Amino acid sequence: MFKKIKRIKNVAVYSDFDWDASVRESGGRISEFKGINIIYGRNYSGKTTLSRIFRSLETGFISDKYISPKFEFELSAGGVVNQDQIPLKQHKVRVFNEDFVRENLKFISNADESIKSFAILGEDNNRLEEEIKLKEEALGSEEDGVGKLGVEKEKKLALGVARKNAQDAQDSLDSKISDKANNKNTGIKHNKIYGEATYNAPKLLKDVETVLDDGFECVSDDESLNLEALLKEEVKAEIDRFYFFEPSFDKLSSRAKDLVEKKISVTQPLIELLEDNLLEDWVRKGRALHEHKRDDCGFCGGALPSGLWSKLDLHFNKESEELRISISSLLFDLQNEIKRAADVPKIDVSSFYASFRVEVLSAEVELNSTLNNYRKSLEKLGAALDARLADIFHPKVYFDVEDYSEVVVAIGEDLNGVVSKSNEFTKTLATEKNKAQKCLRLRDVFRFVMDINLGGEKAKIIALNTCSDDAEREWRESKLEVDVLVRELDKLKAQLKDESKGADRVNVYLNDFFGHKALSLKSEEVETGYKFEVVRNGVKAHHLSEGECSLIAFCYFMAKLHDVETKGHKPVIYIDDPISSLDSNHIFFIFGLINSEIVRSGEFGQLFVSTHNLDFLKYLKRLIPKDVSGKAEERRYFIIETSGDVSSIKLMPGYLKSYVTEFNYLFHQIFKCANAGDAPAESEHDCYYNYGNNARKFLEAFLYYKYPNADEKDSTKLERFFGDDSRSSLLTERIHNEYSHLAGVFERSISPVDVPEMKRSAQFILNKMKEKDADQYSAFMESIGNPVVTF
Incomplete structure (x- = not known):
């Protein structure tokens, strides 16, 4: 609840109030609000202004007549609330003051107006209330984390966490996919090799489906190099077929065999x-x-x-020479064949597309190797012929030499096959480039899928979504239970809500507490609901007295504490001077109503009651609430004092708190005047300005009890009291007449107060009291805390 009002600034008479500087006990310790707080202050001291500050916590509004109003409450649970944080959310505040009366009981200022209606929870159906109580306990509180609301809150929080985890995982994967598709540096969209200027995340997802298909084969690194080279290809000129020599090895070998083995005579x-x-x-x-x-x-x-x-x-002879000539001729033919094998034209690999170059180069290497072997075989034939030529008359054994002719022919055919494919490739280059781009792109996508472990990511998301679905199902089930219970509660409360019962409760207070059988509230149903009207003996009442208006207003407030917005919430209740224009009996009944309906019921969080009436203050000291342990709660008593046009809150003096009589208060004011300095501080000025009235009222009461005759105009009482000290009697009488009555001497109201005269008069009165009855004087001094006497 409220610990203290730390400060009030620019709010009517509270120009710059500081709690810690003002509200201190005799030992200097700062005092605080308690469960019950009684505030006394004379009229116009600032009680209603203080109630307006409290009411702003309820309504969220403070008068726009105040210029830059500021205030700050310190809460018992910690933290502060100021004018920028109204209305107060965490506590219900209910204030009775003239603003409450003006807003809710407009009939007081305008007889044609009605009273604002309100609904209360009917008290005639214990079964429904018990059922409601049980269901409310089952419903619990979301804030306290108990009951079905607590369970639903827990489930909802778990759902939020599960959803966030699932969404974070999905967002992370989506971010990776989007980045791979669109990143300016590494994204597929901006890679010119792929030629996909419109590539995006949805297209990447389609490619992902492709690479995850069982039939997909990713191109190797070597293949990717060839494909990249292909993409750089321009259309090439048609390549002519290779025309190799036709190998004659078979014929030459046959001739060599004949000549090497030939016999001559x-x-x-x-x-x-x-x-x-x-x-x-x-x-x-x-x-x-x-x-x-x-x-x-x-x-x-x-x-x-x-x-x-x-x-x-x-x-x-001729035969040997002819053989010699034949061998020489064959050797010449062999040399020509060797030359033909050596003169095979070079292959221009650059004339082929990159995709065929490996094949061409491989064939070329094989061809060169084969031609080299072919030449070696020819040379072997030549060597056999040279050997016979050197020994022309002796036949030689011929050893077969390997023939590479077919290999040479096959390689030539293979090369021409590549030539055909290369020339044919020219016609389909654009299509092949597209295929190459797709293969390379899918290769990139495949590697991306492997790098981020897409399968694992998807499995994780599926698992998290399953958790989220389970959490949502559990939350919905819990929420359904709450909704069902709330509907049941609303249904039960609807059976209890009855605006007509608000008027009935007001009538209970009027009749039972104040005995007004004739005066009552009547509820009348209208289009917008209900309205209340004051009736006397069943007929709409007019010309209500001020006292009757006060009673109805306060009974209305007390009944409204049972409305559906307040009951059960233990509100902070502030009651400002509820006994205006009431006699002593009614004052006691007001106290009885507060005591029985608020204090003894315990249906409040904190209670504030302010008053200017000492009789009412006397009753308020009997308010003794008990906490749950049965121990009486501590109360606090405060007084609002005014110095000039500035008010402040202070702890109530002991005599006022303990004795609750104006007699003690007036004695204290005279004592303060007698002990004030000759040049009084601003805080002491009011004791001089009020001294005439205070001294007159005190002496009238004091002298009546000392000299109890029935003649109120007996002027000899003052002389008898002062005895031979006629000077004191004359001075005191003069101050009474001149400073407590301004009629006929208006100039006195605009003239400065004669401080020394008042101070001497106060000292005369105290000295004479001490002289006449030391015991009584000592009791008075004790009632005001035995302050130090300085005169």
């Missing part, structure tokens, strides 16, 4: 030459240089023998 061979191939070769070559050319030897110069040429003709 010699007519009259020269043994030396047959046995010496070098010599025979030397002779054969020398014969060509000498026959028919010279008669002597070109080597030694000796004469050539006669018959030499005939002898040699018999050795080098």
Whole structure:
């Protein structure tokens, strides 16, 4: 509840009130509000203004007549509430003051107006109330976390967490997908290789479905390089077919075999030459240089023998020479074949598209290797022929040599096949590029799927969504239980709500507490609901007295504490001076109503009652509420004091709190005047301004009890009291007449107060009381706390 009003500023008479500086006990400790708080203040001291500050916590509005009003309440549970935080949300506040009366009981100022109606919970159906109580306990409180509302709150919080977890996981995956599709640096959309300027997240999801299909095969790294190269390709010129020589190895080999193995006969061979191939070769070559050319030897110069040429003709016969010529011819053909194999045109790999270059290069390498082997086989044939040529008269064994002709032809055909494919590829280049882009894009998507573990991400999201669905189902079931219970409660409360019962309760208070049998409220149903009217003996009442208006207004307020918005909430209740224009009996009944309906019932959180009436204050001291342990709660008594035009709240003096008589109060005011300084502080001015009235009233009561005759105008009482001290008597009488009555001497109201005269008069009165009756004087001093006397 409320601990204190820390400060009030710019609110009528509270210009700059500071609680901690003003509300202190005798030891200096700062006092605080308690469960019951009684506030005393004279008329116009600021009681209603204080009630308006409290009522702003209820209505959320404070008068616009105040300029920049500021106030701050400190709460017992911690924290503060100021003018910017009204109305108060955490506590119900109900205030009775003239503003409440003006707003709710307009008939007081206008007889044609009615009274605002309200609905209360009927008290005639204990069964319904008990059922409502049980259901409310089952419903519980969301704030306290108990009952079905507490369970629903817990389920709702769990649902929020589950939904957030599922949404966060989905958002994370969506972010990755969106980033992969659209990122300016790494997104597929901005990768020129893929040619997908309109690519987006939905297209990426379709590609994801493709790569997750069982039949999908991702291209390898090497393949991706070829595809990237393909995308760089421009349309190439048509490639001519390769025209290789037709290998003649088979024919050449057959001829070589015949010549190497051929047998020839010699007519009259020269043994030396047959046995010496070098010599025979030397002779054969020398014969060509000498026959028919010279008669002597070109080597030694000796004469050539006669018959030499005939002898040699018999050795080098026609058959051997023809064989020699045939071998030489074949050797020439072999050289031509070797040259043909060496002169195969180079392959221009750059004329092929990148996708065919590996195949072309591979064929080229194989071709070169095969042609090299082919030449070696030809050379082997040549070597066999050279060996026979060197030994022309002796046949040789022929060893078969491997023939590479078919391989050469096959490679040529393969190369021309690649040429055909390359030329054909030109026609489908655009289509192939599209295929390459798709393959590369899907390869990128596949790697993305693997990198983020898409399967695991989806499985996680499915699991989280399942948890979310389960949490939502549990929450809906819990909410359904709450809704059913709330509907049942509303139905039960609807059976109890009855605006006519509001008027009945007001009548109970009027009749039972105040005995007004004739005066009552009548409820009348209208289009907008109900209205209340005051009736006397069944007829609409007019010309109500001020006292009757006050009674009806307060009974209305007390009944309204049972309305459907207040009952059961233990509100903070502030009652401002409810006994205006009431006699002593009614004052007691007002107290009785507060005591029985509020205090003893315990249906309040904190109670504030302010009054200017000392009789009512006397009754209020009997308000003793008890807490749940049965221990009487502590009360606090406060007084509102005015100095000039500024008011402040202080702790009530002991004599006023303990004795509750104006007699003690007046004595205290005289004592304060007698002990004030010659140049009084501003806080002491009011004791001088009010001294005339205070002293007159005190002496009238004091002298009546001391000299109890029936003559109120007996002027000898003052003289008898002061005795021989006529000076004190005359001074006191003068101050009474001049400062407590302004009629006929208006100038006195605008003249400065004569402080020394008043101070001397107050001292005369106190000294004479002490002299006449020391025991009574001592009792008075004790009632005001035995302050120090300074005169």
